[in-house]
Amino acid sequence: MFGRVGRLSSVIVKRVLSVLVIFSVFPLYSCADEHVVKKQTEYHEGFEEIEQAILESMGDYICFREPEIDANEKTVVFLAVFITDYIENEQLKQDHNPLLVMEETRLKSNEFFRNNPSFLSGYKITISFSEDVGHYDGYGYIRNYFIDSDKIEEEICFVDYSEIIVTNPSGDVGFEGVKETVLSSIESTDDVLLIVEKMPDIERVYVDDDLIDELSEVRPDIEFL
Numbered sequence: 091m092f093g094r095v096g097r098l099s100s101v102i103v104k105r106v107l108s109v110l111v112i113f114s115v116f117p118l119y120s121c122a123d124e125h126v127v128k129k130q131t132e133y134h135e136g137f138e139e140i141e142q143a144i145l146e147s148m149g150d151y152i153c154f155r156e157p158e159i160d161a162n163e164k165t166v167v168f169l170a171v172f173i174t175d176y177i178e179n180e181q182l183k184q185d186h187n188p189l190l191v192m193e194e195t196r197l198k199s200n201e202f203f204r205n206n207p208s209f210l211s212g213y214k215i216t217i218s219f220s221e222d223v224g225h226y227d228g229y230g231y232i233r234n235y236f237i238d239s240d241k242i243e244e245e246i247c248f249v250d251y252s253e254i255i256v257t258n259p260s261g262d263v264g265f266e267g268v269k270e271t272v273l274s275s276i277e278s279t280d281d282v283l284l285i286v287e288k289m290p291d292i293e294r295v296y297v298d299d300d301l302i303d304e305l306s307e308v309r310p311d312i313e314f315l
Contacts, residue, residue, distance in 0.1 A: 125222060127174045130154060137168075140209065143202045144195060151176045151191045152219070166210060168217040170195065172229075177221055188229060189254060192219050193263050196232045200245045200267065214242060229254050236270045237296065243269070247291070252276075255285065265289040272296040279304050286312060 130153035133141045141154050155169035172191075176182055199217065203209065214235050220228035230251040234243050247269040255273070268289045276282050279301050286292050286309065294313045297305060305314045 125174075127153060127171050127177075127222070129173060129175075139206070140199070140202050144198045147198060148191065148195055151186065151188075152195065163214075164212055165214045166216070168215070170217055170219045172219070172221050188219070189251060190263050192230060192232065192249075192251060193265065195219075196246050196249065197267075199232075203245065212242065215246065217246070236294070237272075263288065265292075267291055270294045270296075274298055277301075279308070283308060 129149055130141070130145055134154065134156050137154075137157055145153070150173070152170045152172055155171060157169065158167040159165070172188065195217065214233070216231055216233045218229075218231040222228070230249065230253055232246050232250075233248045234246045235241060236243070236248050245267060247267055248271070249265075249268050250272040252272045252275045255276075265288050269291055270293060271286075271289065272295075273282050273285060274296050276285070277298060282295070282297055282301060282305060286295060292312055294315060295305075296315050302314045305312075
């Protein structure tokens with residue numbers, strides 16, 4: 091009798107342990123799965139045309155979460171998230187680095203707005219870039235209005251890539267049409283000058299306070315703030 095009870099207890103213990111293993115592994119799998127950013131296959135209502143226009147060439151690198159629109163304040167934020175397969179592929183990032191992806195997204199956006207001038211007319215538009223859902227300040231952002239200004243520009247011509255421009259090569263990025271940018275994280279005058287030389291339309295640059303005087307002497311055509 092005691093032998094049968096012992097065997098039964100052993101079976102129960104094994105089954106309980108199996109259940110515990112299943113429940114301990116499942117949450118980990120779900121958590122990991124939730125953070126995998128896949129290619130976008132459907133478009134958000136009301137934004138189908140612009141998302142399709144951008145993702146036609148950028149869909150291997152980014153996708154869009156649901157845009158945040160405030161009709162009262164007349165603002166809209168497009169939440170661009172880098173696709174996991176792109177972020178984890180070092181060769182692909184080397185061939186088409188994130189800085190280039192963001193700039194090409196800006197150019198494709200401007201092309202769409204030129205062809206559709208009534209779309210979001212009068213709205214302040216921001217496109218932010220990140221790796222993960224819920225962390226929208228990871229790489230930078232672009233806008234159709236400047237710092238300390240409520241004026242809406244005709245195109246997206248403000249960029250803040252300061253979080254990534256230091257660590258990503260910009261040799262193949264042209265920055266055409268950029269009028270205002272933030273380079274305050276760069277500590278070298280020479281490095282700032284190298285970047286702004288690739289911005290033929292630049293008007294204002296936010297930099298480290300210690301660099302303002304020297305940069306203003308070298309490039310008096312640009313307002314350094």
